[in-house]
Amino acid sequence: MKFKISESIATIKSYEPGKPLKEVEREYKISNVIKLASNENPIGFSPKVYDAVSKHMKVMNRYPESTAPVLTGMLAQKFHVNPRNIVLGNGSDDIIALLAHGFLNPGDEALMPRPSFLMYEISVKTAKAIPVMVPLTDFSTNLEGIVEKISSKTRLIFITNPFNPTGSTITYNEFNDFSQKVPDDVIIVVDEAYIEFVRDEAVYNSLQNPLHDPRIVTLRTFSKAYGLAGFRVGYGIMDTEIAQILNRIRQPFNVNTLAQAAAVAAIGDEQFLNKSIQTTHDGLDFLFDQLAILGIHCLPTQSNFLMMDLKTDATQVFEQMLKLGVIVRSMKSYGFDTFLRVNTGTKEENIVFIAALKKVLKK
Numbered sequence: 001m002k003f004k005i006s007e008s009i010a011t012i013k014s015y016e017p018g019k020p021l022k023e024v025e026r027e028y029k030i031s032n033v034i035k036l037a038s039n040e041n042p043i044g045f046s047p048k049v050y051d052a053v054s055k056h057m058k059v060m061n062r063y064p065e066s067t068a069p070v071l072t073g074m075l076a077q078k079f080h081v082n083p084r085n086i087v088l089g090n091g092s093d094d095i096i097a098l099l100a101h102g103f104l105n106p107g108d109e110a111l112m113p114r115p116s117f118l119m120y121e122i123s124v125k126t127a128k129a130i131p132v133m134v135p136l137t138d139f140s141t142n143l144e145g146i147v148e149k150i151s152s153k154t155r156l157i158f159i160t161n162p163f164n165p166t167g168s169t170i171t172y173n174e175f176n177d178f179s180q181k182v183p184d185d186v187i188i189v190v191d192e193a194y195i196e197f198v199r200d201e202a203v204y205n206s207l208q209n210p211l212h213d214p215r216i217v218t219l220r221t222f223s224k225a226y227g228l229a230g231f232r233v234g235y236g237i238m239d240t241e242i243a244q245i246l247n248r249i250r251q252p253f254n255v256n257t258l259a260q261a262a263a264v265a266a267i268g269d270e271q272f273l274n275k276s277i278q279t280t281h282d283g284l285d286f287l288f289d290q291l292a293i294l295g296i297h298c299l300p301t302q303s304n305f306l307m308m309d310l311k312t313d314a315t316q317v318f319e320q321m322l323k324l325g326v327i328v329r330s331m332k333s334y335g336f337d338t339f340l341r342v343n344t345g346t347k348e349e350n351i352v353f354i355a356a357l358k359k360v361l362k363k
């Protein structure tokens with residue numbers, strides 16, 4: 001190419017989303033495909049979201065409210081913080097990028113586990129900074145390894161709890177021990193995209209005691225437990241000084257009117273949230289039972305997905321499952337060649353998944 005691209009982004013690999021449903025239907029000329037590959041919510045979203053969104057359609061000729069006061073106010077009330085502690089994003093992806101742009105200078109370092117959610121690395125490199133990756137130990141975040149890699153250039157640390165893609169978690173004790181070893185001028189980003197699904201009370205939840213540590217930035221999303229992935233709404237809860245920086249550099253209308261209305265309605269419907277969490281737990285219990293019967297080893301999880309070791313090339317299994325109309329995720333690109341990741345579906349989808357897996361593995 002005759003145009004020179006920024007050196008820091010030359011090594012970025014594009015984020016590969018789970019294969020879209022419609023693409024598989026077109027490619028394989030099949031219908032009724034099910035997708036269990038992107039940790040989405042299989043039961044949709046609150047019925048209240050439909051009403052809220054349709055009511056707001058008539059104002060779609062106007063720009064959204066930049067500060068989203070209703071949504072911010074509801075979140076502030078829910079978590080007992082001030083609206084000034086909240087930053088909204090076009091998905092939590094957006095806030096990850098804002099943090100990188102707001103707090104990294106060229107050559108600075110951001111620590112993260114390897115593998116990790118790819119947007120951390122992409123955002124850090126886009127800010128011309130250096131991602132320093134610390135391999136997992138036993139499929140879990142190696143907090144000690146992260147501490148060892150802290151240098152005078154470290155500005156940000158990304159922690160995911162529960163962890164994507166393995167489903168592992170960090171306990172209160174582990175987090176407290178870790179955070180004591182992190183210097184005062186380093187921001188600890190705790191990405192809690194899947195926290196609503198956690199059943200184990202020992203698992204660290206940064207919003208149980210929000211803002212107790214000014215270094216902690218909590219990231220949450222409406223994409224998973226609330227089922228609003230397509231609307232794109234995420235939020236961060238953080239010290240006001242950090243929030244001010246992010247609000248200064250974010251796009252003024254980064255959360256559109258329909259997304260704001262959808263999130264407000266979703267927060268107001270606890271019944272749906274509980275149903276969504278219960279469906280996930282039932283789905284996980286079913287999948288664990290069925291996979292155990294098939295003799296397939298699964299990693300423990302506190303999330304809405306699980307990883308299983310097929311002891312054979314997972315990509316081949318993934319491709320054969322596609323032909324049967326079931327989209328899952330091969331973990332080969334994450335360095336786990338024999339592992340598949342699957343998120344819980346509806347009861348029917350989980351049954352179809354197990355049947356397809358049996359067929360492919362000839363079990």
Ligand SMILES: Cc1ncc(COP(=O)(O)O)c(C=O)c1O
Binds near residue numbers: 160229233
């Ligand atoms: C760990 C983690 N963080 C953040 C996100 C992004 O969520 P959002 O849809 O809010 O951008 C995901 C999405 O899969 C994720 O797995």
